[in-house]
Amino acid sequence: MSRNLFFKKLARFVRRLSCLFLSDRKFLERKYKKKKGELPDLDNPKNFSEKLLYLMLHYRNPLESLCADKLYVNEYLNALGYGHTMKKILAVYNNADEIDFDALPEEFFIKVNHVSGNNMIVNKKTNPDYNKIRSFFSEVLKINYYYVDREPQYRSIRPVIICEECLRDKTGCLPTDYKFYCFNGEPLYYMVSYGEFEHKVQNHKFDMSGKSIDFHFKKKETIDAASVILPNNFDEMVEMVNKLCKPFPHVRVDLYNIDGRIIFGELTFYSNGGIVDIFDKDYDKEIGSWIDLNKYKRDMI
Numbered sequence: 001m002s003r004n005l006f007f008k009k010l011a012r013f014v015r016r017l018s019c020l021f022l023s024d025r026k027f028l029e030r031k032y033k034k035k036k037g038e039l040p041d042l043d044n045p046k047n048f049s050e051k052l053l054y055l056m057l058h059y060r061n062p063l064e065s066l067c068a069d070k071l072y073v074n075e076y077l078n079a080l081g082y083g084h085t086m087k088k089i090l091a092v093y094n095n096a097d098e099i100d101f102d103a104l105p106e107e108f109f110i111k112v113n114h115v116s117g118n119n120m121i122v123n124k125k126t127n128p129d130y131n132k133i134r135s136f137f138s139e140v141l142k143i144n145y146y147y148v149d150r151e152p153q154y155r156s157i158r159p160v161i162i163c164e165e166c167l168r169d170k171t172g173c174l175p176t177d178y179k180f181y182c183f184n185g186e187p188l189y190y191m192v193s194y195g196e197f198e199h200k201v202q203n204h205k206f207d208m209s210g211k212s213i214d215f216h217f218k219k220k221e222t223i224d225a226a227s228v229i230l231p232n233n234f235d236e237m238v239e240m241v242n243k244l245c246k247p248f249p250h251v252r253v254d255l256y257n258i259d260g261r262i263i264f265g266e267l268t269f270y271s272n273g274g275i276v277d278i279f280d281k282d283y284d285k286e287i288g289s290w291i292d293l294n295k296y297k298r299d300m301i
Helices: 003-021 025-035 048-058 062-068 073-079 130-140 236-242 280-288 294-300
Strands: 089-093 106-112 118-123 161-165 177-185 186-194 203-206 250-256 261-268
Touching: 025 048, 048 250, 048 280, 048 294, 062 073, 073 261, 106 130, 177 236, 186 236, 236 250, 236 261
Parallel strands: none
Antiparallel strands: 089 161, 106 118, 106 161, 177 186, 177 250, 186 203, 250 261
């Protein structure tokens, strides 16, 4: 057994063991204190992260689990008339040994449906090690992502491997990410993010009128707001986001736009595992006020 494989298995064991000794609430309190230096108020939550953690503990909408599944979220898109925005799925596999690399194109994107990250672009021209890829995804399939951050929507997802088209624009560049942050069924700000696929992320946040709000989130901006040029059909993207986010107290809707083609990315309910680092503490509380917990009492436990 390799050293990396041993530590991956050990990490899975420790996460599952922690569930025997730490309730979800205790786990989230400890995690919050480690990141922010104080305990969260989960009885009377006020800031953004406290509201997210409260929802993680109490909000149970079955639609969240379906939409967190990167395969079955396509059913939600179809139901709302946005099936045409889905990425082209090339193959779905229940285990890594099934992956038929010969049947897949020269370049493709491979991911799983049940965790955050753990994906890659495979380009056959680079002579990739298919055994290493199979070994990597074999381990990823064993992860129950609920045990990582106690996000309830991941608990019952049946893991599969998805191979899909690799998105590139007409110049061959990887796409820009547009992330819309939605509260009480309405998008209230968005982030334009470059370098997500290359793991060299630079981004900038704007309110829905296009005004920069990046200074609330970090001390120093990573890209100039003036350098961000939105697609001509950006209004169509916002219209789509408005429909996708409608049932939820909070969700982040990720879209791409390649040469005018709007493409769905994913729905994320608890960014950063529910603990969001916001430089401006007053703005953190303002964002928290955008989530009206009373509106969703029927779905609380």
